[in-house]
Amino acid sequence: MNPGSQAPTPLLELRGLGKRFGAVTALAEVNFELQAGEIHALLGENGAGKSTLIKILGGLHRPDAGVIRVAGQVVAIPDVAAADRLGIRLLHQELSLAPNLSVAENIFLGREPARFGFLDRGRLQIQAQALVTELGLPEIGPVAARVADLSVAQQQLVEIARALSARARILILDEPTASLSAAETSALFVKLRGLCRQGVGIIYISHRLEEIQQLAHRVTVLRDGRSIGTQISAELDQAALIHWMVGRDLAAHYPRPPWHPGAVALQVRNLRNAQVHDVSFDLHAGEILGFAGLVGAGRTELARALFGLDPLHAGEIRVGGLSVHFRCPGDALAAGIAFVPEDRKGAGLVMTASVAFNLALPWVREWIRGCVPNLRRRSQIVSRAVQNFGIKISDPEQAIGSLSGGNQQKVVVGKWMEHPPRILILDEPTRGVDVGAREEMFAILHRLVAQGMAIVLISSDLPEVMNLSHRLALYRSGRIVREVAAQDITPEAVMAELTRN
């Protein structure tokens, strides 16, 4: 297909869309069009306005300016029901299924077939099965299964089936592959291409540029609330995409920091528990040891054991040569190990509180003595972290939830740096973070390593973990299957090792 040429009336057309929240302009002027049967990628750094835009289309926000046309008709989308009627379906980053219900019940949630006002289970099953077959999504498995028992990838397909059963013409996917493996991702892509051939228009949002090039017909870039332009994705290479998106070159995409390993900071010998099977490694000061693995390889479980969150069955941990035994995270922190967890909102931040509260929390001991808080010391701790890590805020007391993902991540890392730990464990530190903030995070890691910190980097982003780490521990099913200097191995060899059975 060639959606760029004099196409018929676009399925969706946005002209001059604008939206303000108080004094903040979220969208300045967005022009966008989506053809039937097209996959159109929406690209932009965090804060560029992507989520505001898709929330407007989903009926969650109302625009202040501009026109929305669906199939040529000017429409208003005041609420989610209106979006539904127009056939616009928004699939959030976090899945919105009811995990305790069956696949069939989820697909027809809110539109269950009924007889005399009672739920007709038999018809529900049959209709759901027919739909799954018709859409060609047999991977979902039996429609009577509970959604909680499915893999994340299968759940994603259930969401798509639900959207299409409601006769969605326009599907908006926000980072659908964030928690999918490579195989699941390519299976999803096959399905999405199939839907396109049936005339569905897809707006696709992802931070993974490779995916966009594989999948999208066209790319529209948003920067600071404006649509910068639309291009055929086949005509762009990755460097051009990045350049276009951030408005500047990222000279070296993922530069590796210089390697000056110091003394051994962490020694792990024959560590075992329910999920960790005989793991041993050394980590030096001033070094990044990358744990490469597929999602579910058990790297987070290893990190939890190192941090005193899960009990050990056997093995030894030495920090700076001294044998340690952690009963709780407090012990690990006292020994100089800090852990930045993967789930920023669930485990990294106190979302009910302010930026300052989160940054000052680990150091309460320093700014409260007895019942005398030293607020000057507190704001010193806070402003130092804000400056050193370039956290963009208007007021330290603003709610942490009002920051972008990248800035929140800087808070999770920055809160430990008043007295930097000797060893820092980072679990997926750039997950859900845009390219610009990712680059800043890399710069932060470079600085910390140069200061002699020892870093354990867990990342499922292969280019990232390969290019940032000095040494790689290839991790599979709770074991280190190979340890290698990062410059001595190719991505293909790493992938081959990680996917071997």
Next chain:
Amino acid sequence: MTSAFKSIRSGLPLLLAIAVLMGLFRIWVPQFLGAENLLDLAQQISVNAILAYGMTLVILIGGIDLSVGAVVALVGTVTVAGLAHHGVALGICAGFAMATLFGIINGVCAAGTRMPPFIITLATMLVARGVALRFNDGRPLAVPDAERFFLGLGNARLFGFLPVPVLLMLAAFTVTAVLLHRTRWGQHLYAIGGNREAARFTGIPLARNEVLVYVLCALLAGLAGMIHASQLYSAEPAAGQGFELNAIAAVVVGGTSFTGGIGSVRGTLIGAIVIGVLDKGLNQAGVHFSLQYIVKGLVILAAVYLDVRRRKQ
């Protein structure tokens, strides 16, 4: 501290509401704003406020304590039984020991098991009530007239003017507010209530803090129980029914979030005053008690609705 500053600002609408209520009741009841009537009002608020401070801490960390009403009755009975036989000092010690015991049971169950605090404290509420009823075959225990100190807790007036329960309410306020808003422990409670996992990853010991919160809540319930028994001149094993609900009402009207992590002791005191003013005003205005329940229910609903809406913005 930020949370404290915020609570002053967020307390303003409630303070206004109190002023409006008082003005309204002044129209119906001419003596409503008289000094004696206001002191009486403060005295009536004191037991609920003291219970509500403890409840604030529990709700702040995402828990709930339904046992406080029964603990009021149990501690009253234990204390009065104790002081009749062994003197006032031992009686009071025995009362606080009993309160501590229930606090520890609640806290250890909540922190150490996956049982929901609602169920744990529902069960300990029944146990505490049952134990209270075991004393003296469930009949009230009169406080001997000679126990001037104990009777003073609920009835005396300092300098012939300030009711002692009001002083105790203010003292308990100061202690709880300082603990919550000015100590490391308080910061840790906000973190635990806001996000348990994040608190864990920051190295905050969860179990110890949680047990301490339930113990403090039970101790405050014990103090309230002693004041209550003193005010009644006797320990009633059936006393304190529904006190836990009144305390919860004061906490939520005062702006503490039921999901944890947001709230203040100051707000709770204001919430307790709102409820106290309503109770006393409606009573003095001669409103039928059936109507009093309805009005109180609607006021709580409105207060919490406004709070939730404000927070959403």
